[in-house]
Amino acid sequence: MEVRFKLNGKEEEVTTEPYLRLIDLLRDYFNLTGTKEGCGVGECGACTVLMNGRAVNSCLVLAAQANDSEIVTIEGIAEGEVLSSLQKNFLTYGAVQCGFCTPGMVLSASALLDQNPNPTEEEIKDAIAGNLCRCTGYKQIIEAVKETAKETIE
Amino acid sequence: MNEEFSVVGKKIIREDGFDKVTGQAKFGDDYKFDGMLHSVMLRISEAHAKINSIDFSAIEKSEFLFSIITSADIPGTKKVGMIKNDQLVFCDEKVVTPGDVLAMLVGESESQLRSLLSKIKVDYTPLPVLNDPKKSLDKDSILIHPETGTNLIVHHPLRKGDIEKGFSESDEILEQTYTTQLVEHSYIEPEAVIAIPLGTSQGVKIIGSIQNPFTTRRFVANVLNLPLTKVRVHQAHLGGSFGGKDDTMCILSARAAVAAMKTNRPVKIRYTREESILESYKRHPYILNYKVGYAKNGKIKAMKVDILADGGAYVSMSPFVTWRTVVQATGPYEIENVHTDVRAVYTNNPYTGAMRGFGSPQPIFAQESLMDEIAARLRMTPDEIRRVNGLKVGSVTATGQILKDHEVNLVRVLDVACGNTDFITKWKRNKKKKSIAVELNSLSPILNDSQFIKQNDLIKKGIGLAVSFRGCSLGAEGTDAAAAYISIQNDGSVYLDCGLAENGQGLRTTYSIIASEVLGITTDKIIYLELDTGITPDSGPTVASRSTLMGGGAVKNAAEILLERLEKFVKAEFKLGEDDFVSFRENLVFSRRKGLIAKFPEVCKLAYSRGVSLASIGWYKSPNVYWDEEFGQGDAYFTYVYGCQVAEVSVNIATGEVYIDKITAVHDPGKVINRLGAEGQVYGGVTQGAGYGIFEEITTDKGFIRELNFDTYTIPTSKDIDEIKPIFIEGKDSYGPWGAKSLGEPTLELTAAAISNAVCNALGKRFFNLPLNLEEVLLSKKLRPADIKRGSLL
Ligand code: FES
Ligand code: FES
Numbered sequence: 020m021e022v023r024f025k026l027n028g029k030e031e032e033v034t035t036e037p038y039l040r041l042i043d044l045l046r047d048y049f050n051l052t053g054t055k056e057g058c059g060v061g062e063c064g065a066c067t068v069l070m071n072g073r074a075v076n077s078c079l080v081l082a083a084q085a086n087d088s089e090i091v092t093i094e095g096i097a098e099g100e101v102l103s104s105l106q107k108n109f110l111t112y113g114a115v116q117c118g119f120c121t122p123g124m125v126l127s128a129s130a131l132l133d134q135n136p137n138p139t140e141e142e143i144k145d146a147i148a149g150n151l152c153r154c155t156g157y158k159q160i161i162e163a164v165k166e167t168a169k170e171t172i173e
Numbered sequence: 174m175n176e177e178f179s180v181v182g183k184k185i186i187r188e189d190g191f192d193k194v195t196g197q198a199k200f201g202d203d204y205k206f207d208g209m210l211h212s213v214m215l216r217i218s219e220a221h222a223k224i225n226s227i228d229f230s231a232i233e234k235s236e237f238l239f240s241i242i243t244s245a246d247i248p249g250t251k252k253v254g255m256i257k258n259d260q261l262v263f264c265d266e267k268v269v270t271p272g273d274v275l276a277m278l279v280g281e282s283e284s285q286l287r288s289l290l291s292k293i294k295v296d297y298t299p300l301p302v303l304n305d306p307k308k309s310l311d312k313d314s315i316l317i318h319p320e321t322g323t324n325l326i327v328h329h330p331l332r333k334g335d336i337e338k339g340f341s342e343s344d345e346i347l348e349q350t351y352t353t354q355l356v357e358h359s360y361i362e363p364e365a366v367i368a369i370p371l372g373t374s375q376g377v378k379i380i381g382s383i384q385n386p387f388t389t390r391r392f393v394a395n396v397l398n399l400p401l402t403k404v405r406v407h408q409a410h411l412g413g414s415f416g417g418k419d420d421t422m423c424i425l426s427a428r429a430a431v432a433a434m435k436t437n438r439p440v441k442i443r444y445t446r447e448e449s450i451l452e453s454y455k456r457h458p459y460i461l462n463y464k465v466g467y468a469k470n471g472k473i474k475a476m477k478v479d480i481l482a483d484g485g486a487y488v489s490m491s492p493f494v495t496w497r498t499v500v501q502a503t504g505p506y507e508i509e510n511v512h513t514d515v516r517a518v519y520t521n522n523p524y525t526g527a528m529r530g531f532g533s534p535q536p537i538f539a540q541e542s543l544m545d546e547i548a549a550r551l552r553m554t555p556d557e558i559r560r561v562n563g564l565k566v567g568s569v570t571a572t573g574q575i576l577k578d579h580e581v582n583l584v585r586v587l588d589v590a591c592g593n594t595d596f597i598t599k600w601k602r603n604k605k606k607k608s609i610a611v612e613l614n615s616l617s618p619i620l621n622d623s624q625f626i627k628q629n630d631l632i633k634k635g636i637g638l639a640v641s642f643r644g645c646s647l648g649a650e651g652t653d654a655a656a657a658y659i660s661i662q663n664d665g666s667v668y669l670d671c672g673l674a675e676n677g678q679g680l681r682t683t684y685s686i687i688a689s690e691v692l693g694i695t696t697d698k699i700i701y702l703e704l705d706t707g708i709t710p711d712s713g714p715t716v717a718s719r720s721t722l723m724g725g726g727a728v729k730n731a732a733e734i735l736l737e738r739l740e741k742f743v744k745a746e747f748k749l750g751e752d753d754f755v756s757f758r759e760n761l762v763f764s765r766r767k768g769l770i771a772k773f774p775e776v777c778k779l780a781y782s783r784g785v786s787l788a789s790i791g792w793y794k795s796p797n798v799y800w801d802e803e804f805g806q807g808d809a810y811f812t813y814v815y816g817c818q819v820a821e822v823s824v825n826i827a828t829g830e831v832y833i834d835k836i837t838a839v840h841d842p843g844k845v846i847n848r849l850g851a852e853g854q855v856y857g858g859v860t861q862g863a864g865y866g867i868f869e870e871i872t873t874d875k876g877f878i879r880e881l882n883f884d885t886y887t888i889p890t891s892k893d894i895d896e897i898k899p900i901f902i903e904g905k906d907s908y909g910p911w912g913a914k915s916l917g918e919p920t921l922e923l924t925a926a927a928i929s930n931a932v933c934n935a936l937g938k939r940f941f942n943l944p945l946n947l948e949e950v951l952l953s954k955k956l957r958p959a960d961i962k963r964g965s966l967l
Contacts, residue, residue, distance in 0.1 A: 050205075051196070052196070052199065052200075052202075052203035053195070053196020053197070054196070055200070055361075055362065055412070056202070056363075057361045057362065057363065057412075057446065057883075058446045058882055058883045058884075059445055059446060059882075060446070060882055060883070060884055062882065062883035062884050063361055063446075063883055065361055065362075092196065093194075093195065093196035094195070094196050094197075096195070097194075097195050102191070102194065102195070106194040106195065109190075109194050110186045110187065110190040110191070110194060111186065112849075113184075113187075113849035113850065113852060113853045115187060115190050115193045115194060116413075116677045116678065116679065116853055116857065117360070117361075117362070117410070117411060117412050117413040117414075117676070117677025118189070118192075118193030118194075118198055118410060118412070118677065119200060119360075119361045119362040119412030119413060119677075120361050121193050121194055122196045125194060143891075144891040144892050145892070147891045148890050148891050148892050149890075150891075151359075151361055151883060151888060151890065152361065153358075153359050153360055153361050153413050153415070153857070153861065153888060154413055154677055154678075154853070154857045155853055155856055155857050155860075156853075156855075156856030156857045156858075156859060156860030156861075156889075156894070156897060157856070157860070157890075157891040157894075158856040158897055159849075159852070159853060159856060160891070161891065
């Protein structure tokens with residue numbers, strides 16, 4: 020079946036099987052391997068992408084559902100070599116260890132900041148509660164998001 | 174040691190950070206190769222069975238199938254293992270635990286291959302299943318590996334002093350039993366590996382999520398019957414390991430390699446989460462019996478410890494894990510008379526091996542619970558009892574080792590932790606608060622006002638602490654040395670490499686910091702090379718929190734060799750007097766007399782043109798340690814680190830829920846090299862430790878795991894722990910780079926014990942079984958499905 024959608028700012032059109040998941044389309048067809056699979060059942064958030072500005076688990080979305088939508092993956096967040104301020108703060112605050120959860124975390128946090136530029140700590144925790152990280156204990160991730168919000172407000 | 178540091182101890186950004194925040198970092202499953210085949214595993218639904226035959230005839234002609242890989246395809250050894258070769262790469266004779274793999278199918282598509290699995294006919298005879306480690310050593314017990322003649326994997330005894338005399342001199346004696354649960358590492362990246370055939374003269378290349386490339390190389394070489402040089406292992410970015418991507422990855426690599434050699438195509442294996450949890454090893458569940466005799470002043474006179482560890486179906490790392498346990502079983506206390514036995518046994522349960530903490534979180538839970546209980550009986554505070562017994566400089570440990578050559582900071586971390594949290598005041602206040610009792614004396618369904626509990630009254634506050642000492646690196650477990658390679662280019666940029674592996678913990682950044690500190694250059698001048706066993710010198714395994722200490726020592730050594738060479742060269746080249754002094758700082762080179770003489774790149778270019786070698790290999794070998802197997806006596810580790818964690822919790826007495834308000838983690842890791850990384854280690858370790866303490870648990874039914882994914886196996890999320898406060902006490906040490914030692918594991922091992930003591934402070938009752946989940950807190954027992962009947966009130 021035909022799927023037409025905007026991927027990281029570019030119009031795309033592909034033929035896909037009805038059972039294919041969005042994560043497979045992104046990783047296998049578009050080679051966008053920044054989107055990770057950690058559980059395949061919607062629990063870990065490693066596969067998070069933005070769909071029309073909202074963070075979704077791409078392991079739970081069928082490729083066909085992306086039709087007419089706008090998808091942003093981690094590869095679409097930086098502008099070339101220039102990191103977004105959120106990405107920069109992830110580095111400055113030590114929010115990255117093994118980095119497997121990082122793409123999903125960055126996207127969940129981006130979605131939050133887009134909708135709510137000045138979130139409370141509770142709101143930040145809520146926004147990333149669906150993204151599991153086994154390395155960082157989340158503290159430095161929360162710091163990075165807080166700082167990004169502060170910079171944007173200033 | 175009052176050096177001024179320019180990079181060490183500062184907050185430095187990870188060298189691999191850019192690739193990781195942009196999604197460019199390649200993990201195992203992100204690699205693809207032309208002609209690459211995929212694979213699926215054949216298993217049966219049995220924990221213990223004899224395989225009579227496997228009939229592939231129904232699928233042999235399938236267009237989905239490229240090849241079937243079985244034990245018969247293995248040219249070398251069919252059984253492998255970290256310490257003992259007891260694990261079949263393909264179990265075609267017998268399965269001994271549900272994760273076992275009989276054979277592997279390879280083909281173009283994973284999903285197509287999966288559809289073939291149910292068509293394969295396996296004829297097998299189920300065997301009796303052994304799940305209870307307490308029965309493993311019974312005379313009439315079935316044997317998991319009959320050829321060994323016993324289910325005993327290992328027994329570590331330790332005898333110090335005269336235990337009977339110790340008890341007879343005691344005023345009181347206390348005996349308790351504790352249990353700890355099976356838990357899963359839960360690295361977020363499941364296992365993935367690709368084997369690429371390189372032709373007869375070159376052998377095979379392995380790329381994957383591998384914790385210890387050199388161990389993987391050994392496994393693959395043995396299985397393929399190739400020399401080590403013909404197996405090149407390249408580590409992909411590793412999505413977490415925590416000790417967990419060792420044996421499993423070695424075996425997966427071996428399977429992929431056998432398939433690659435047979436098919437002459439690259440072969441990828443990648444696991445789903447379910448397969449990962451099903452087959453990978455876990456943390457040992459322990460049963461711990463403690464008997465302790467003490468005097469009225471709190472001084473412990475004697476401790477008798479008997480520990481049984483469930484090793485599951487394979488030896489794996491059990492002998493080393495339980496060896497750390499025997500060394501540390503009596504805690505960071507000086508006790509004259511000690512009698513310890515630690516045993517690990519086989520069962521048909523999922524096998525257990527290395528996991529961050531490595532045999533320490535279990536005894537720490539027991540001994541720290543015990544110390545609090547003794548304190549309570551003697552009306553002492555938790556810190557008092559630990560001060561009376563805690564290790565100090567010159568103390569003799571349970572293994573008879575005299576602590577010297579480093580600051581023994583146990584009491585100091587305890588004092589800092591107590592001071593920082595206002596521990597005593599809070600502990601006493603929480604203890605005093607009366608528990609609420611609701612009288613339900615009428616059977617009337619209508620309650621009167623006094624029978625309603627106010628929401629606020631349901632929450633009880635508690636505070637508790639735990640302390641530990643931890644032997645650094647491998648100790649008497651094995652050879653302990655590491656190598657590093659540095660090569661300065663003629664433009665002043667630098668290649669750095671070490672045989673220890675980046676597991677996500679930030680080791681490359683730490684090493685870059687060390688090299689740049691010594692060479693007086695900024696970290697951006699350093700490119701860290703990928704670990705490839707074909708190029709990098711073998712440095713043993715990346716385990717035991719030994720990276721900073723051992724690998725860091727090797728990097729420092731390599732950098733110092735080059736520095737000395739450059740100093741000599743500069744003195745000659747710039748005609749400085751013998752008594753002048755050359756220093757390297759921020760990419761510049763100075764003479765004490767002449768001031769700035771050149772930029773670092775200029776010096777390198779000159780040196781290169783004069784034929785000075787700018788490459789070196791550094792080496793760091795641990796001092797010798799000694800161990801007597803029979804009595805468990807000796808200098809077990811060459812140095813130790815100390816830690817104290819304080820947990821502050823809120824406990825809901827209606828639901829049994831424990832909420833963690835704050836963990837204050839005071840650690841002496843020696844010199845802190847990489848501050849950002851060190852803090853990250855504390856946050857991450859404490860969070861894992863808290864999960865271990867309050868909800869993580871793998872339960873099994875006849876060896877079958879019930880929690881096969883994160884929907885049922887819950888690990889801490891962003892909302893489970895309110896605050897974590899890391900505090901570092903940088904104790905001096907004559908070993909390691911500038912005295913830097915270990916941190917990764919100490920951060921995890923204390924948390925569960927501290928939380929348990931805090932919940933006890935809140936509720937007034939002690940806990941003996943991890944985790945402190947709802948039913949443990951409310952009912953002091955674990956509910957198993959067999960306990961729960963429909964509509965039952967228990
Ligand atoms: S892989 Fe999609 S939520 Fe885990
Ligand atoms: S950084 Fe490893 S899982 Fe988050």
